[in-house]
Amino acid sequence: MLRPNRRIWSTWSGTAGCLPAQLAAPTSEDEIAEAVRAAVRNGLNVRTAGTGHSFNRLVTTPGALLDLTSYKGVVAVDRVAGEVTVRAGTRIGELCRVLDRDGLALANIGTLADQTIAGALSTGNHGTGLAHPPLSGQVARLRLLTADGNVLTVGPDDDPDLWGGVRTALGTLGVLTTVTLRCVPQFNLRHRVDSAPLQELLERFGAWAGESEHPSLNWQPWTDRVTLRSIDRTDAPSTPRASARRLAATLDEVRCGFTGQVARVGGARTVPALTAGLGGLGPTSPYVDASHRVFTFPQPVRFLAMEHALPLERTADALRELRPALRRLGMHSPYSVLVRVGAGDDVLLSPAHGRATGYVNLTVPRTVGHLEILRIAEHILRGHDARPHWGKAHTATAEVLAPRYPRWKDFRRIRAVLDPEGTFSNEYTDKVLGPVDAADRR
Ligand SMILES: Cc1cc2nc3c(=O)[nH]c(=O)nc-3n(C[C@H](O)[C@H](O)[C@H](O)COP(=O)(O)OP(=O)(O)OC[C@H]3O[C@@H](n4cnc5c(N)ncnc54)[C@H](O)[C@@H]3O)c2cc1C
Structure with a gap:
């Protein structure tokens, strides 16, 4: 084949x-x-x-x-157990639509419906909400094809180290073939947008993080205000034409993409003026819709993103430090800095491992002029004990990452046992995890 x-x-x-x-x-x-x-x-x-x-x-x-x-689709929905089994290549949005028809839903997802379940799991994908760990927290069990051709079914009652390692492994332990996820009864969410002074928000960051079930904030570093998004459960029915409301976020990204294109001529310094000239879309009125349609929105504009997971209690300080540094740099991205929060988990390579987390995401147009913004931000976030999102841009090597993960050696041991020849490695995994080493088996 x-x-x-x-x-x-x-x-x-x-x-x-x-x-x-x-x-x-x-x-x-x-x-x-x-x-x-x-x-x-x-x-x-x-x-x-x-x-x-x-x-x-x-x-x-x-x-x-x-x-x-092409290896996609739902294998089985178990309404009694509240579980769904999917093939690894199933997109999150496709799964959510099938669950919706069965009166079920995933408790929490990120902003994008297009990626596969296995790819999302393997990189520590997350949404927002202090009560919600990354997607791996919703996994009941999974099947992994290893280098020797065997397929292992792994769940929480098996070897705890393997269970901790296999749910976020960057594809280095083998190929996930099916994933069984826990579901909840379908629910509606209310989406609300407010704004607040940055300074005030930073002073009460911890309290703000717990005020909504799914809070997030957007901040354009040349301004002193933030846009606050609150997403919460409700028994209210869907708002008429709710689907069109979620497109406000899509249109905002289109506007950022366009600004980025124009800034290619004038340079990244011109972004604040261009943004002011184009005008934002302004706050949207609250709306209610099915959970998966409120969590996600279509994202057609191509960009580059970097995200770091910080201890929740250090997130406000990191943002305080980012503010003057990004202003001093004088270059700006048309995209806002996005801040989300999440519960910690016990997954060995999860960026949220062992701690309540604040996620700081910077998005930039794919132009050389904007890369400097990511370099400055990465330097600052790293100083706040940050761990980079495995699926996003970063420059960290295994030497930088190992001390940030308390169970790093356990993951290396599992990898050396399951894939002793490094069959599932590439140059990049050698850089961020180090090459497979037989000595790690001990
Ligand atoms: C527009 C956009 C929005 C995003 N929003 C979010 C967000 O809200 N939250 C968030 O946390 N991240 C977000 N991300 C990041 C992204 O969701 C993840 O990084 C994820 O990897 C994407 O899944 P994928 O199917 O594209 O995987 P790929 O990028 O194709 O692969 C990612 C990793 O998974 C491994 N992998 C894939 N399939 C398998 C398998 N079957 N078995 C073993 N390993 C496998 C690959 O080897 C690779 O290491 C976003 C990215 C974009 C571009």
């Missing part, structure tokens, strides 16, 4: 790509197993791709690439 390949694979953002020697799009677990066996026989390393919504070189390989986007 693995044929010589001439197709270039690239990420959604177009910021990373590769020409794999072999490219397969399996449609069954057997085909996945056969593709891995064939790659191993040919001495090729294997990387697995979802929809490529990670921004870095996690997926790229000169070896064998398994594109799992």
Whole structure:
């Protein structure tokens, strides 16, 4: 099934790509197993791709690439147990629509419906809400195809280290084939937007983080006000034409994309003036809709993003430090800094491992002029004990990351046992996790 390949694979953002020697799009677990066996026989390393919504070189390989986007669909919905089993390449939005028809929902998701369940899990994908850990917290069990061709079913009652490692593994332990997630009864959410002075918000950051079930804030660093988004459960019915309301966020991104294009001529310094000239969309009125339609919105404009997970209690200080640094730099992104929060978890490589978390996300247009913003911000956030989002842009190496993860060695041990030859590695995983080392097995 693995044929010589001439197709270039690239990420959604177009910021990373590769020409794999072999490219397969399996449609069954057997085909996945056969593709891995064939790659191993040919001495090729294997990387697995979802929809490529990670921004870095996690997926790229000169070896064998398994594109799992054709291996999709819901396998079973168990209404009694409140569980759904999906094939790894199923997109989050597709899953949510199927659950909706069955009166079920996922308790919390991020802002994008397009990425695959397995890709999202593997990179520590999260939404917002102090009561909600990353997506991995909703997993009941999963199936993992390992380098020796065996398929393991792993759940919370199995080896706790394996269970802790397998849910966010950057594709380095093998190929996830199916994932079983816990669901909740379908619910509606009310979406509300307010604004507040930045200073005041930072003084009461901890309290603000707990005032809504799903809070987030947006801040344009050249201004002193923030936009606050609160998303909360309600028994109220959907607002008429609610679907159109969520497009306000999409239109805002289109406006940012356009501003970024114009700033290519004038430079990143011109962004505040351009933004003022174009005018924002302003606050939207509250609306109610099905949870998955309120959590997510279509994001057609391509950009580059970096996000770091900080201890919740250090997040306000990090934002205080970012403010003068980004102003001094004088260059700006048309996209706001996005701040979200989340519960900690016990997943070994989860950026939220062991602590309530504040997530600080910076989005920039894909131009060289904007990269400096990310470099400055990364330097500051790192000083606040931050861990980068595995799927987003960052420059951290294994040396930088290891001391930030208390269970780092346990993950390396599991990897050395499950994949002793480093079959599922690439240059990028060697950089961020270090190469597989037989000595780690002890
Ligand atoms: C517009 C946009 C919005 C985003 N919003 C959010 C957000 O709200 N919250 C958030 O946390 N992140 C967000 N992200 C980041 C993104 O969701 C994640 O990084 C995720 O990786 C994307 O999933 P994917 O299917 O595109 O995976 P890919 O990018 O294709 O792969 C990511 C990783 O998963 C591994 N992988 C994929 N499939 C498998 C498998 N079957 N078995 C084993 N490993 C596998 C790959 O090897 C790779 O290491 C966003 C990204 C974009 C572009």
